[in-house]
Amino acid sequence: MPLRTTLIMAWNYAVLRIGEQIKSLAFIILYLTGFQIIVLGSPPTNSLKIAFGVSLVIFGLAFFLEGIFLGLMPLGEKVGLYLPQRTGIIVIVLFGLFMGLGATFAEPAIASLRFAGSGVVPWSAPLLYRILENEPQMLIVSIGAGVGVAVACGMIRFYYGISIKPFIFTIIPVLLAATVYCSLDKNLVKILGLAWDSGAVTTGAVTVPLVLALGIGVSKAMGKSEGASGGFGVVMLASAFPVLGVLILGIVLNSTTPYPVTETEFFSAAHREKALSLAGTEEALLRLAYTRGTNKGRESYFGDENEYRRSLLTLSEPQQKEKLIGSMTLNEWLINKASPVERDIAPADYIRNGRSGKSGLSGMKNIFKSESKIAFFAVLPLTLLLLIVLLLFLRVRPKYFDEVVLGIIFALIGMTLLTSGIRTGLAPLGDEVGRSLPRVFKSIAREEGRVLIEPFDEKQVITVFSIDGDQDRFFYLKDGRGNPVHVPFIEANYDKEKGRYEHIVKKPPLFGPELTLLGIALVLLFAFGLGYGSTLAEPSLTALGSTVEELTVGAVRKKGVIQSVSVGVGAGLVVGVIWLMYDLPTLWMILPPYLLVLALTYWSDEDFSGIAWDCGGVTTGSVTVPLVLAMGLSIGGELHIADGFGILAMASVYPIITVLLYGLSVKSHQRRSIMKISGEV
Numbered sequence: 001m002p003l004r005t006t007l008i009m010a011w012n013y014a015v016l017r018i019g020e021q022i023k024s025l026a027f028i029i030l031y032l033t034g035f036q037i038i039v040l041g042s043p044p045t046n047s048l049k050i051a052f053g054v055s056l057v058i059f060g061l062a063f064f065l066e067g068i069f070l071g072l073m074p075l076g077e078k079v080g081l082y083l084p085q086r087t088g089i090i091v092i093v094l095f096g097l098f099m100g101l102g103a104t105f106a107e108p109a110i111a112s113l114r115f116a117g118s119g120v121v122p123w124s125a126p127l128l129y130r131i132l133e134n135e136p137q138m139l140i141v142s143i144g145a146g147v148g149v150a151v152a153c154g155m156i157r158f159y160y161g162i163s164i165k166p167f168i169f170t171i172i173p174v175l176l177a178a179t180v181y182c183s184l185d186k187n188l189v190k191i192l193g194l195a196w197d198s199g200a201v202t203t204g205a206v207t208v209p210l211v212l213a214l215g216i217g218v219s220k221a222m223g224k225s226e227g228a229s230g231g232f233g234v235v236m237l238a239s240a241f242p243v244l245g246v247l248i249l250g251i252v253l254n255s256t257t258p259y260p261v262t263e264t265e266f267f268s269a270a271h272r273e274k275a276l277s278l279a280g281t282e283e284a285l286l287r288l289a290y291t292r293g294t295n296k297g298r299e300s301y302f303g304d305e306n307e308y309r310r311s312l313l314t315l316s317e318p319q320q321k322e323k324l325i326g327s328m329t330l331n332e333w334l335i336n337k338a339s340p341v342e343r344d345i346a347p348a349d350y351i352r353n354g355r356s357g358k359s360g361l362s363g364m365k366n367i368f369k370s371e372s373k374i375a376f377f378a379v380l381p382l383t384l385l386l387l388i389v390l391l392l393f394l395r396v397r398p399k400y401f402d403e404v405v406l407g408i409i410f411a412l413i414g415m416t417l418l419t420s421g422i423r424t425g426l427a428p429l430g431d432e433v434g435r436s437l438p439r440v441f442k443s444i445a446r447e448e449g450r451v452l453i454e455p456f457d458e459k460q461v462i463t464v465f466s467i468d469g470d471q472d473r474f475f476y477l478k479d480g481r482g483n484p485v486h487v488p489f490i491e492a493n494y495d496k497e498k499g500r501y502e503h504i505v506k507k508p509p510l511f512g513p514e515l516t517l518l519g520i521a522l523v524l525l526f527a528f529g530l531g532y533g534s535t536l537a538e539p540s541l542t543a544l545g546s547t548v549e550e551l552t553v554g555a556v557r558k559k560g561v562i563q564s565v566s567v568g569v570g571a572g573l574v575v576g577v578i579w580l581m582y583d584l585p586t587l588w589m590i591l592p593p594y595l596l597v598l599a600l601t602y603w604s605d606e607d608f609s610g611i612a613w614d615c616g617g618v619t620t621g622s623v624t625v626p627l628v629l630a631m632g633l634s635i636g637g638e639l640h641i642a643d644g645f646g647i648l649a650m651a652s653v654y655p656i657i658t659v660l661l662y663g664l665s666v667k668s669h670q671r672r673s674i675m676k677i678s679g680e681v
Contacts, residue, residue: 014062021061028534028627029054032433035526044432052364053425056417064108064414071407073209074398075386080214082394089159092218093152095389099214100148100238101141102382103207106411108418110140110201119633121292122278123266125190127250127257130278132194138249143198146245150237151211157233158218164233164610168601171240176594178247183587187254188247192586193645195246199239200648201625203617206382207238232610235617239652263293267301283323286311290324295339312345343502344495367420375415383408422626430627434634437523453477456501461489477503520581527577531651532570534624541565541615548611556608556666564662565615568655573628575654576647580635586646593653600660608663616656624651 037043044050076099083092104110122129131139153167179196182188211234258274265271267289279285289301302308314320315330325333334343390396398404461475473489493502535541545558579589601609625648632647 017062017066018058021058024061025054025058027536028530028624029429031530031533032429032627036433036436039522039526044429046428050425050429053421053423053428055425056421057425058421060108060414060416060418060421062414063410064418067407067409067411067414068206068209069407071404071411072206072383072386074400074404074407075383075390076210076214078396078398079386079389079394080218082396083389084159084218086394089156092155092159096152096155096214097145097148098385099210099382100146100151100207101144102385103151103210104140104144104147104202104242106206106378106382106415107202108206108415108422110143119292121263122275122288123261123263123297125187126260126278127187127254128190128194130253130257131191131246131250134278134280135249135253138253139198139246142245142249143202143242144245146198146240146242147202147207147238149245150234150239150241151214153237153241154211154234155214155218163606164236164613165601165606167233167237168609168613169598171237171244172594172598175240175243175247176591178244179587179590182247182250183585185254186259187257188250189586190260191246191250192590193647193649195243195250196586196590196649197629197645197647198246199241199243200617200652201629202242203235203239208235208617211235211238232607232614234614236610236613239617263297264300267293267297269303287324287326290333290337291326291328294337295342298342309345312342340502364420364424367423368416371419371423372412372416374419375412379408379411379415426626427630430630431634434631437526437631437635453503454498454500456494456499458494458496523577523581524574527573528570530570530628531573532566534627535566535569535655536562552607555670556611556663560662560666561611561615561659564658565655568615568658569651571658572650572652572654573647576632576650577635579646579650580632589646589650590653593650593657597653597656597660600657600664604660604663605667608660608667612656612659612663615659616652 033044079095083095120129120132122133156162157164157167179192182192182195256277258277261271266275267285272285275285276282279288286301289298298311299305299308302311311324315324315333321330325337390398461473464472464474466472474486475489476484477487478484487503489501493504495501541562545561548556548561549558575589575593578584579586601612604612628648628651629645632645
């Protein structure tokens with residue numbers, strides 16, 4: 001084929017694949033930014049950096065998915081096809097365990113968990129903090145082990161042609177019992193949201209296609225591929241077992257983890273040994289006091305007023321500043337963490353017009369470097385496992401080896417771009433929207449920055465009287481464009497001795513105290529729209545809907561499946577946001593829907609049960625996970641909740657409910673049609 005023709009074909013194919021990713025991302029990005037601009041009244045900060053991150057996600061997804069289909073999926077299907085022919089069930093199960101573990105390390109959505117612990121404080125949720133900050137590798141291994149057991153169970157199911165229902169009615173009651181047990185412990189209850197979210201994170205771009213490819217291969221080899229929906233249900237297992245893995249990890253670590261205490265007690269000298277068991281070193285503990293604590297925690301840490309003040313004064317020294325507040329700028333610390341007294345002591349300039357921070361695209365080189373290293377150690381071990389089994393153990397060579405190599409290269413490039421984009425684009429966007437949402441349903445003003453006016457002339461303050469004799473004082477301040485702005489004068493912010501006034505720049509609440517119900521309704525509508533719209537754009541859901549319609553010979557429509565799943569995800573996010581807004585017990589949010597799902601599964605057909613349970617897994621992809629997780633954690637942080645985990649779990653279980661209800665309605669309609677025809681005959 002001529003070079004020019006080859007290049008044109010490659011270009012057209014690349015445009016098609018990138019276009020697919022743009023379509024899948026367009027709605028959710030426009031929805032979030034539109035909501036922030038129109039409803040919240042503030043465009044995203046660092047918009048250039050976020051736009052660059054979203055672009056990375058688009059190209060990263062295109063490369064990564066192409067790499068999976070060219071490289072890893074053909075290898076997985078080959079292994080699944082030849083392994084049962086030349087080995088027994090024990091070897092197949094062992095291979096499933098190792099492959100599940102490797103697929104978890106290569107899952108891009110797992111990257112979201114790496115950034116999830118930054119808002120957790122060790123005094124309110126010690127065990128959760130320890131798992132996320134001190135034992136992240138153990139967390140990933142626990143999740144991976146759960147996926148490995150799930151893949152092994154899936155291989156047993158494919159090998160022997162076992163129904164999916166026995167697995168559902170075994171593992172789900174075990175998970176619910178473990179959840180009830182953990183809810184009775186002050187430490188374990190804090191990890192319930194993380195555990196159930198972990199099940200949603202695992203079923204992404206790597207695990208689902210690989211598990212399905214392996215299952216297809218085993219089914220073909222065993223001659224059991226004729227079942228209409230026999231291949232469904234494995235994704236459900238890959239969602240359930242990681243939950244158990246994280247709960248077991250929490251139970252094991254709990255015996256050596258301190259219990260929750262107040263912030264003052266945590267940083268006190270009497271509690272120092274237990275605090276150091278979480279922080280590690282004195283330096284790390286002091287940094288925790290500065291970056292995640294309040295002035296009460298810092299005062300408790302020092303115990304001496306003079307030492308406390310000397311520590312604040314050292315913030316002007318670059319090395320000491322980095323030691324105390326890390327990569328955070330001093331202005332950011334003053335705005336977000338410091339008390340009014342600390343702002344008066346700390347030697348620093350104040351934020352002007354609420355703006356601060358580094359350049360939008362700074363540090364991208366370091367991000368690419370770290371993410372490429374993670375991609376290398378995530379993709380290559382899984383690839384080597386598949387190749388070793390194929391070439392050395394089964395002695396089978398892939399038919400198009402050059403395509404496989406190209407696919408692996410694409411997967412490496414794609415994962416680097418994708419995780420970098422999540423880190424710089426999707427996660428910050430979700431975080432920003434999440435931090436702003438409480439302004440919609442709570443009558444609170446959000447602090448955006450501080451302006452120090454020095455010298456300040458109190459003579460320029462204007463007094464205004466009402467007819468009742470009440471008085472208000474204000475003055476005029478120029479904004480960034482040089483226009484005079486009406487600013488209220490607050491006596492407490494004025495230092496007469498120094499002739500200095502500190503103006504706090506605030507975003508007012510969107511609705512007054514009388515209209516908070518409207519704000520709540522708006523937030524819930526936003527959550528439903530986010531879940532519904534983003535799910536409609538998921539390519540894996542479209543593919544699943546087509547497969548279901550084809551396998552059921554049109555009895556179950558593609559459109560019906562897609563709509564059912566989308567409504568379920570929207571409803572799940574609504575429930576998740578309500579749970580965060582009112583800080584409801586996690587057990588209340590998990591137990592009722594799963595008990596309902598078990599009842600609906602009992603009444604549903606075998607074929608449709610596997611389809612419905614798998615629908616809960618395909619909704620949480622590489623795009624949805626980081627956005628929703630970041631948004632949930634940020635809402636939790638703004639509302640002073642120990643964590644915001646659990647919202648992804650709601651987005652996984654409610655689609656199962658809606659799809660099972662849709663299946664029962666289809667079944668009922670078919671019965672009525674048959675009865676009608678029989679009556680006529």
